[in-house]
Each structure stands twice: as C-alpha cells, then as structure tokens.
Amino acid sequence: MLALMVAADPFGRAIRDHYLGERDEPLVDRNGSETRVHPIEAFYFGAVTGESDAQQWVDSWLNGPLLDMGAGVGAESLYWQEQFETVAIEISDLLVKTMRDRGVENAVQADMFALPDSFERNQFASVHAKGTQVELAGSMHGLRRFLGDLAVITKPNATAVIDFHDPEHADADELFGYRNDPTRGLAYRLFHCEYEGAADEALLFRLVSPARLREAAIGTGWEVSDIRRSDTGYHYRAALTRT
Numbered sequence: 001m002l003a004l005m006v007a008a009d010p011f012g013r014a015i016r017d018h019y020l021g022e023r024d025e026p027l028v029d030r031n032g033s034e035t036r037v038h039p040i041e042a043f044y045f046g047a048v049t050g051e052s053d054a055q056q057w058v059d060s061w062l063n064g065p066l067l068d069m070g071a072g073v074g075a076e077s078l079y080w081q082e083q084f085e086t087v088a089i090e091i092s093d094l095l096v097k098t099m100r101d102r103g104v105e106n107a108v109q110a111d112m113f114a115l116p117d118s119f120e121r122n123q124f125a126s127v128h129a130k131g132t133q134v135e136l137a138g139s140m141h142g143l144r145r146f147l148g149d150l151a152v153i154t155k156p157n158a159t160a161v162i163d164f165h166d167p168e169h170a171d172a173d174e175l176f177g178y179r180n181d182p183t184r185g186l187a188y189r190l191f192h193c194e195y196e197g198a199a200d201e202a203l204l205f206r207l208v209s210p211a212r213l214r215e216a217a218i219g220t221g222w223e224v225s226d227i228r229r230s231d232t233g234y235h236y237r238a239a240l241t242r243t
Contacts, residue, residue, distance in 0.1 A: 010195035012092035015040055015073060019098050030199075031177040031191040038193065043131075044072045048079040054237075057228050061159045061239045062126040067119070069112040070133040074099035081105055089118070113137065113146060119153040127160045132235075134162050135189070135205035143208065143216045151221030151242060160222065160240040165189070167207040169234035177205075185209035213238055 014027035018040045027038040050059060064084025068077045071088035073095060080086045081104065089110040090096050099107035110118040112133065127150060137143040150160065165175060167187030172178065177191035189205040208216065214224045217240065226239040 009092050009094055010198040011193045011200050012094035014195040016094040016098050025196050028194045029191050030194055036176055048075050058161050061161050065124050067124045067127045069129040070131055074102055074104035077104045115149045116152050121152055122155045124154050125158055129162045132163050132165055138204055138206050140216050144220055147217055147220035147222050158242040161237055163237045165207045166209050166234050166236055168209045172234040185212035
C-alpha cells in the first residue's frame with residue numbers, strides 16, 4: 001500500500017472542493033487505526049441566524065470591531081459583519097479565498113498564534129474563536145502566550161469568546177483522539193486529516209478545564225467572566241474580559 005503524502009493543505013482543499021461542488025472523496029480524521037468522516041457541511045456551512053440561546057449568549061459578549069479567529073468559511077463572520085466591523089482570519093489561503101467568494105468582506109490570511117505580526121495594538125473590541133482551535137496552543141505556557149498576544153491587539157475592556165473541551169468531564173474520553181493526562185484539569189487530543197491520498201500534519205490539542213483556564217489567564221490581562229457548557233457537557237465556551 002502506498003504511503004500517504006504530506007501535501008499542502010489537504011484540509012483546506014477538501015473544504016474548498018466541497019464549496020465548489022468538486023469533492024468526490026471524504027475528508028477523513030485519523031487517530032492511528034481509528035477514523036471518522038469529517039462532517040464538512042455540518043461544521044462549516046450552516047447558516048447562523050442568532051435565534052438560538054447559545055448564539056444569543058455569544059452575541060451578548062461581542063462588539064465591533066471584531067476579530068473572528070479560525071473563521072473557517074465565514075459562517076459567523078457573514079452574520080456579524082451585518083452588525084459591526086468584522087475581520088475574519090484563517091491560516092489556509094484556500095479557506096480565505098472561500099470566505100471571500102461567500103461574501104465575507106474582510107477575510108485575511110493570518111496566524112492566530114502570531115496575532116501581533118498581523119494587527120495593530122488595541123485594534124479590536126472583541127475576539128471570537130470557535131472549533132476549540134485555541135487548544136492548538138499545545139500547552140499551558142502556549143495558552144498564556146496566546147492570551148498575552150490577544151491582549152496586545154485588543155482595546156481596554158475588550159471581550160473574548162473562546163471554546164474548549166473540559167477533560168474533567170466524565171465523558172471527555174469519548175472525544176476523537178483523546179489522550180489522558182494525569183495532571184489535574186489537563187488532557188490532549190491528537191489526530192490528523194487525510195484527503196485524496198494526502199495527509200495534514202498531526203494536530204495536537206491541549207485540553208484545559210475551566211479552572212486551569214482561569215489559572216492560565218492570570219497575568220495575561222484577561223479574566224474568565226462566564227462559562228457556558230453545551231449539551232455534551234465536556235464542550236464549553238468561555239467569555240473573557242480584559243482586566
């Protein structure tokens with residue numbers, strides 16, 4: 001059997017092909033011998049209307065100018081740009097192109113873990129990150145550094161809504177790619193994506209409980225103001241405010 005090639009952005013290609021109606025193969029998440037089909041349509045192309053209680057909670061914490069980090073194909077950005085100035089970022093140029101094609105007015109290629117390289121000091125009133133991508137900070141130190149960078153590009157009294165997985169929840173080990181950690185309030189996830197015979201680099205997520213998130217925020221210019229859990233229990237959103 002031929003080995004998978006590590007190619008440029010198979011994740012972005014799969015989503016771009018899906019948008020164009022040209023995708024003939026699934027995007028697959030792989031954790032060793034375990035696989036799952038990545039639900040592209042459900043994860044990225046659903047309409048955001050602001051009618052659900054969960055969305056209303058998120059909206060209550062956000063204002064413009066807003067930075068939507070790891071915006072995917074811009075589902076939330078399309079919704080928010082009708083209300084206030086919104087900048088949507090992705091590391092994948094294919095996803096940025098797709099956002100622009102879908103009508104996102106300010107879609108930018110940028111690394112969410114190097115924000116001061118792309119944006120001005122005190123530029124944003126709010127920031128948003130969906131999809132637990134902030135867990136890719138990889139460690140408590142990485143999370144602290146990310147929050148510190150976030151403080152640089154946001155205004156005084158800014159707000160942020162970021163989602164995480166809680167490893168202390170009883171069902172957290174059901175998460176795809178879950179890796180236990182004996183340290184209180186911490187765990188990992190590890191998997192990679194495959195598409196058309198090509199593989200992305202492995203994704204290493206550092207899971208933190210709400211208590212460990214509060215600990216990580218100390219000294220970064222942020223504090224955790226509220227926590228809202230989803231129906232699964234282990235997935236939660238944290239609202240943070242600048243101190």
